[in-house]
Amino acid sequence: MNDLHPGKLGVADGIALVFGIVMPRVFLSTISNLIQQDGPILWLAMVIYTIIPLIILYMMAYVHKGITGDIFIVCQKLIGTIGAWGILLSYSIMFLSNGALILRLYSEYTLLTALPRVEFQVVIVWYAVSAGILCYLGIEALTRTSYIVMPFSIAAIGMILLLLIPFYIVYNLTPWQGNGVMQAVQTGIKGAGYNVGVLALVFLAPAFQNTRTIKKAALYALSYAGMLRVSFILVYTMVFGNAVGAEKTMPLFELARLVYLNQYLQRIEALFIVVWVVFGLLAVAGSLYVGLYLLAVLLKLPTLRPIVPLGAILIANLAMMPPDIGYVLEVDQKLITLFDVGIYVFPTLLFIMAWWKKRRGKLCTSASS
Amino acid sequence: MYIRLILGTMLLSMGIFLSGCNGARESEEVAYIVAIGIDKAEQEGMIKVTYQIARPNVEGNKGEGEKDTVLISNSAITIAESLNLLKATTALVPSMSHVKVLVVGQELAREGLANMWGSLKRYREYRGSMFVLVAKGTARDFLEGNKPSFNISASKYFETMLDSGVETGYYLRVSFHQFYIRLKSNSAESYATFVDISNLSGKGEIATPKVAGSKIEGYTAGGIPLQGGNPIQFAGTAIFNGDKMVGTLSTTETRMMAMLLGNFNNGFLSIEDPLLPKKFLNVNLRLGSAPNIKVALEEERPVIDIKIMLEGEITNLPSGINYEQESYLRLLEEQVNQVCHEEMANMIQHTQELKSDVIGFGYYIRPKFTNYQDYLQYPWFEKYSQAKVNITIDTKIRRTGLMIRTYPVK
Numbered sequence: 001m002n003d004l005h006p007g008k009l010g011v012a013d014g015i016a017l018v019f020g021i022v023m024p025r026v027f028l029s030t031i032s033n034l035i036q037q038d039g040p041i042l043w044l045a046m047v048i049y050t051i052i053p054l055i056i057l058y059m060m061a062y063v064h065k066g067i068t069g070d071i072f073i074v075c076q077k078l079i080g081t082i083g084a085w086g087i088l089l090s091y092s093i094m095f096l097s098n099g100a101l102i103l104r105l106y107s108e109y110t111l112l113t114a115l116p117r118v119e120f121q122v123v124i125v126w127y128a129v130s131a132g133i134l135c136y137l138g139i140e141a142l143t144r145t146s147y148i149v150m151p152f153s154i155a156a157i158g159m160i161l162l163l164l165i166p167f168y169i170v171y172n173l174t175p176w177q178g179n180g181v182m183q184a185v186q187t188g189i190k191g192a193g194y195n196v197g198v199l200a201l202v203f204l205a206p207a208f209q210n211t212r213t214i215k216k217a218a219l220y221a222l223s224y225a226g227m228l229r230v231s232f233i234l235v236y237t238m239v240f241g242n243a244v245g246a247e248k249t250m251p252l253f254e255l256a257r258l259v260y261l262n263q264y265l266q267r268i269e270a271l272f273i274v275v276w277v278v279f280g281l282l283a284v285a286g287s288l289y290v291g292l293y294l295l296a297v298l299l300k301l302p303t304l305r306p307i308v309p310l311g312a313i314l315i316a317n318l319a320m321m322p323p324d325i326g327y328v329l330e331v332d333q334k335l336i337t338l339f340d341v342g343i344y345v346f347p348t349l350l351f352i353m354a355w356w357k358k359r360r361g362k363l364c365t366s367a368s369s
Numbered sequence: 370m371y372i373r374l375i376l377g378t379m380l381l382s383m384g385i386f387l388s389g390c391n392g393a394r395e396s397e398e399v400a401y402i403v404a405i406g407i408d409k410a411e412q413e414g415m416i417k418v419t420y421q422i423a424r425p426n427v428e429g430n431k432g433e434g435e436k437d438t439v440l441i442s443n444s445a446i447t448i449a450e451s452l453n454l455l456k457a458t459t460a461l462v463p464s465m466s467h468v469k470v471l472v473v474g475q476e477l478a479r480e481g482l483a484n485m486w487g488s489l490k491r492y493r494e495y496r497g498s499m500f501v502l503v504a505k506g507t508a509r510d511f512l513e514g515n516k517p518s519f520n521i522s523a524s525k526y527f528e529t530m531l532d533s534g535v536e537t538g539y540y541l542r543v544s545f546h547q548f549y550i551r552l553k554s555n556s557a558e559s560y561a562t563f564v565d566i567s568n569l570s571g572k573g574e575i576a577t578p579k580v581a582g583s584k585i586e587g588y589t590a591g592g593i594p595l596q597g598g599n600p601i602q603f604a605g606t607a608i609f610n611g612d613k614m615v616g617t618l619s620t621t622e623t624r625m626m627a628m629l630l631g632n633f634n635n636g637f638l639s640i641e642d643p644l645l646p647k648k649f650l651n652v653n654l655r656l657g658s659a660p661n662i663k664v665a666l667e668e669e670r671p672v673i674d675i676k677i678m679l680e681g682e683i684t685n686l687p688s689g690i691n692y693e694q695e696s697y698l699r700l701l702e703e704q705v706n707q708v709c710h711e712e713m714a715n716m717i718q719h720t721q722e723l724k725s726d727v728i729g730f731g732y733y734i735r736p737k738f739t740n741y742q743d744y745l746q747y748p749w750f751e752k753y754s755q756a757k758v759n760i761t762i763d764t765k766i767r768r769t770g771l772m773i774r775t776y777p778v779k
Binding site for chain 1: 496
């Protein structure tokens with residue numbers, strides 16, 4: 001399992017991996033649905049949405065700390081083989097379905113914005129093959145590509161948000177309580193599942209240098225993603241307001257289209273589509289990699305590479321199943337329940353078991369771990 | 370090794386075949402539409418859509434009297450169907466991605482535009498950055514009458530013309546995005562630039578009379594006394610209540626509106642000389658700071674408090690009175706305050722009569738509510754027409770131009 005667990009990944013790799021998996025939903029319709037629910041206080045939901053996964057990650061790091069081995073061994077020691085199979089299989093399904101959903105949404109939005117005359121299947125296959133290639137090259141290639149792209153993506157989004165200053169209507173952020181503070185808290189708690197990607201760090205723990213690396217990477221990645229999300233939500237609300245904000249299919253693309261400083265500085269969305277596509281590819285590749293990694297661990301495969309094409313075909317087929325975009329968005333909203341199980345139920349169960357076993361002194365820990 | 374070769378070949382092939390170039394069109398195969406005009410058609414329930422299409426080969430070798438655009442109109446039940454008809458009747462493929470302005474005829478605008486905006490906002494070729502104009506007559510006549518005096522393309526003409534609105538405040542540039550968000554907002558009503566064609570007779574038509582102390586009247590498009598040049602005029606503002614146009618603001622009213630929106634860059638004000646009313650003087654004004662607006666929700670009616678800070682520079686003093694001196698300067702500042710106060714009060718009263726809060730005072734009441742539902746339940750647009758308005762204008766003449774004193778003419 002050497003190519004699965006290089007043990008060389010550092011903080012930067014971790015940041016890039018998590019950022020790449022959790023960030024792309026900002027580009028998709030999730031925000032429009034949430035602004036309709038919460039109103040001007042959506043930013044608070046985004047803050048909660050970022051903090052909860054961080055707590056969960058720290059809980060999982062605690063679980064992992066006393067036990068040497070991959071995530072399967074950890075789960076096996078805590079809840080038995082059947083429990084470990086159940087949990088890891090569920091996580092694998094979560095990551096693969098997340099990958100398939102993002103693949104479908106990005107393909108739809110590519111057709112809508114950049115390549116309206118291309119066949120839908122061609123775009124899906126194109127994304128799936130590219131994501132497959134990234135996965136095939138391994139976790140290091142994936143995280144380092146993501147790390148190279150990350151600053152440019154953040155700068156591009158930041159630039160769009162700044163160029164829209166003439167369109168800001170600060171009063172759109174009021175009434176401050178929006179549709180209610182409790183509603184925002186609920187959304188934040190319920191939506192935390194969209195950040196299930198942060199657990200990739202725990203699943204791939206043996207590939208990282210140590211637990212400190214993982215914690216640090218999670219902290220940075222979620223902080224960056226959180227800051228960007230909150231800034232984005234604030235600007236989006238100021239520019240579009242509640243009613244129009246809830247209408248948009250592609251929030252960030254619509255913001256980029258609005259940039260008009262003068263005759264010479266406008267129509268920048270064409271440049272931005274490139275950043276957006278790269279983001280989508282990395283998210284699909286990241287989700288595909290983690291989903292397949294969990295299967296490889298379960299099946300005790302020595303390497304991931306032979307199942308990458310199968311995985312890519314699987315998510316491409318899954319992505320092509322929904323008949324229309326409306327159905328995809330419906331599935332996206334329903335899938336959050338599954339992600340919530342992944343972010344709350346399993347980590348809490350593992351944490352309680354680890355704590356209980358440690359307390360009773362039944363857990364054998366080696367000094368080297 | 371082989372796998373890398375295969376992967377490399379695949380990536381290269383994808384780059385070549387899937388990069389979108391297979392769907393590309395040469396520019397001479399595309400009809401770039403620079404303006405769209407929408408009017409009520411003669412047939413019941415139909416609209417007449419006029420497309421101003423750029424002729425790609427004209428720029429640079431335009432002959433005498435040759436226009437760089439072509440106008441094509443058709444009548445259809447929807448804009449989408451009209452586009453179908455256009456595609457069916459022109460050899461080139463129409464593209465809406467370069468539309469600069471959307472002109473709506475006044476008759477249609479007064480009937481309501483709700484059914485129209487949906488397709489313009491949803492279809493990806495239309496952009497939120499195109500500008501919205503309302504033509505006093507028909508949109509077709511307006512586009513037909515557009516004959517730029519200088520050798521610039523139609524799209525550049527519209528862009529430059531709308532940019533220069535900030536130089537006077539006599540008309541405002543309104544993007545489709547700005548128009549649309551107000552259409553859906555409970556805080557403000559929509560407005561659009563008002564345009565028309567002049568008969569170039571040199572005779573004007575006054576829309577708003579001058580207020581006490583002022584030397585200038587307000588005009589709306591088509592009414593500015595004009596001879597020569599491009600007959601089309603951008604002047605004033607079309608204001609809406611919901612999706613229906615309910616009236617117009619004149620040039621002087623629009624300037625006051627610009628001040629309240631914080632969009633007033635600068636403009637000359639011609640006023641009576643405070644000590645010699647038969648004489649006039651000119652001040653170049655600009656906003657000294659963002660307008661300070663507060664709205665109190667009193668039980669009976671809302672109270673709007675407005676504080677405007679203006680900064681000015683004297684540009685003409687024909688009377689020879691030494692207004693540059695501190696003691697006289699106060700008189701001049703007071704005169705500016707009085708004129709702007711009255712013009713602003715009249716403008717707000719006009720919008721109250723038309724029940725159209727185009728300034729967006731409704732935005733200022735939002736922080737008063739705890740949550741969004743309470744805010745939505747407050748009937749702001751009804752209350753606006755009853756609101757009491759207190760205006761304070763504070764002018765500071767900062768500079769006296771290139772002269773520090775004036776001697777009278779002998």
